[in-house]
Amino acid sequence: MKKTSLTNLLLSGSLFFSAMLPAQEVMAQQTKASQWPRGVTYEIFVQSFADSNGDGKGDIKGMTSKLDYLKDLGVEAVWLMPINPSPSYHKYDVTDYYGIHPDYGTMADFKEFINQAHKRNIKVVMDMVLNHSSNKHPWFLDAAKNENSPYRDYFVWTHKNDPQTQKEGKTTGADSYNTQHWHNVNGSDYLYYGYFYSGMPDLNFDSPKLREEVFKIGRFWFTEVGVDGFRLDAARHIFPDERPQDNHNWWVYFRNEMKKANKDVYLVGEVWAPSDIVAPYLKGLPALFNFEMSWDIAKALTQGRGDSLAIKHAQITNFYKSVNPDFVDATILSNHDQNRIMSTLNNDMNKAKMAASLLLTLPGSPYLYYGEEIGMKGKKPDEQIREPFLWDAKAKDKSRTTWMKPVNTTDETVQSVAAQKKDKNSIYNHYKSLISLRNNSKALTYGDVQAIQLGQPGISAFTRNQENESLLVVHNVTNGELTVDLPENLQNYSKVYFKTNGAKQQKNTLVVPAFSSVILKK
Structure with missing residues (x-):
């Protein structure tokens, strides 16, 4: 039967202290400010992340062994790509919505992972693939x-x-x-x-029986397993594009049902589209990935022009707030379906660090794709943007997965975590510093954004304000030093709160080296 109209579905102090963080100079920080889902989330492809038993494939016990790494990095949640049984390596074609893929471990392993994550105040979000099943289901x-x-x-x-x-x-x-x-x-x-391909037949959400089955699946993972939320794959395609209202209504319906199982349910949706198409989904999916800003950040760094970034972001966030004032802006640089940000930026380490600086100082609740923090590389096909994570030098790395031979991220092209931890100027330490800065600032975590024009197209400048904390953020996205004069209305931002690469303030003038940042506080 064809999908037909969906009817009657919708239910109704800042404490400052001096500190020095690796690779960065920080004058002042606040006590812990962020609280998930406004904190940083880390996306994991389990098969490539950490192997616990030597079979070459990442697994749940391997992830559990790396929770202290994630906590130390500063992330407050993990999003796991699909872990259900599936015939494919990527597992987006599910054969059992109530099970764990045997390569990854057992349900007991997963419950222990959740338990250990929660002990470290890390939430667990799992990929829920409801648009389609496997043709082997x-x-x-x-x-x-x-x-x-x-x-x-x-x-x-x-x-x-x-x-x-x-x-x-x-x-x-x-x-x-x-x-x-x-x-x-x-x-x-x-x-x-099957919208995506023959191996993924679409589920029929016009069927009351199917809808009840989906609710049962969701309740199982919330109540019997204990996950904190779902990342909802292909959220735009539950119904065909000519039925957008039915798509919007379905997710309101789904969320209302899930709230019965978990009143604090977190749902983040994948809607690949510009903001005008994304916005109506916010009523049912209060967290949505901001693909537009990921494209614009890469474009700004490629072109060396950042003066419109904050303007664009403010336009998007103000638009979304008009639909759902409590929306969560899930910002990203890349994910498992996109070329890795390092490769998008032609393996330019300075640009990759600046991308991180922009992501973590602009508004939003950032998602990091595993390996971004060590500069992993990769361009499609998909397997090559999902390569094994490098924990240590190959001879010492007992956690490294070997299910595939990497093409882009190897010991010759990317430094391991172990090596980067020892280098104060590494991209790992850059990420760790920026995450800490953000986690400890109410303005950077929750504040609004106001674009500032300083007469330099290569400067991305904006203010972030929350309660009595006000910050002026200035990034140089070019490969040359820039000098900017602060106008009179900004001269009360006189304290250096954070800076990189020798950026400095000289009275009312800022000297910002290539691909550098400075944050001032009133």
Whole structure:
């Protein structure tokens, strides 16, 4: 059956102290200010992160052994790419929504991981893939061979002679490489809908039985396992693009049901689109990834022009607040579907550090993709942006995964964590310093943003204000030193709060070296 209209679904002091952090000079910090979900979240591809048993594949026990690393880095939550049983390496085609992939461990392992994470005040968000299942899921296998299957209604079907099939089959989505979305079942006159590819048949959310099954799945992970939230894959594609209102309503409905299981439920959605398309989803998904800002940060560093970054961000956040005043702006530099930020910036370490500085001082609740903090490299195909994490030199690295031979991130191209910890100027220590700075500042964590024009296109300047804390942030996104004069209305920002690479204030003038930052406080 085709997806039809969805009806009746929607339910109704700053304490300052002097400090020196690696690679950075800091004059003042506040006591801990951030509180998740406004803190920093770390995305993990389990298979590539840490191996505990020597089989070459990352696993849950390996992740558990690295929780102290994550706590020390300053992250307050982890987002795990899919951990359910699946026939693929990436596991976005699920065969059992109630299980753990055996390569990763057991349910007992996962519950212990959650327990240990919570002891360290780290929340656990798991990828929940509800737009589609695997074509090897028992539901689909039964539905495909039997038109009277109790699971037939769980999927979307059409007859091969339906004239609408050809029209719809040629639709191409912005985040799908496929031009054909209807797929054959051997020996059948019916086709099934799979937006991404034939191995991922779309679930039919017009089916009341399917919706109840999805609610049951969500309640299981919240109440019986103890996760803190879901990252919702392909949130824009629950219904076709011509039914956006049904998509928006579905997520309100889903969130209301999940709140019955966990009143503090956290849902973050993947909607690959500009802000005008993203915004309506905020009523059901109060946290959404800000892909636009990730593109704009990379563009600013590539072009050496940052004067419009804060303007763009303010426009987006003000727009989103008009839809949901409590929205969570999940900002990123890259993720498992994008070229890594280091490679996007042509492996320029100075630009990569500046990208981190921008991410962690602009508004939002930042997500870090595993390995960004050590400068991992990678361009598509997808396997090459999901390569093994480097914990130590190869000969010493007992946690390194070997399920694939890396192309971009090797001992010759990227320094391991162990090596970077010893280098005060490493990108690892840069990230750690910026995360600490942000976590200890109410203005950087919660404050509004006001763009400031200082007469230099290569300068990204803005104020961040929260309660009685006001900061002036100035970044030089060019490869040359810039000097800027503070206008009279900004001259009361007279205390250096944070600076990098020898940036300095001389009365009412700032001297900002290439790819450097300075933050002033009133």
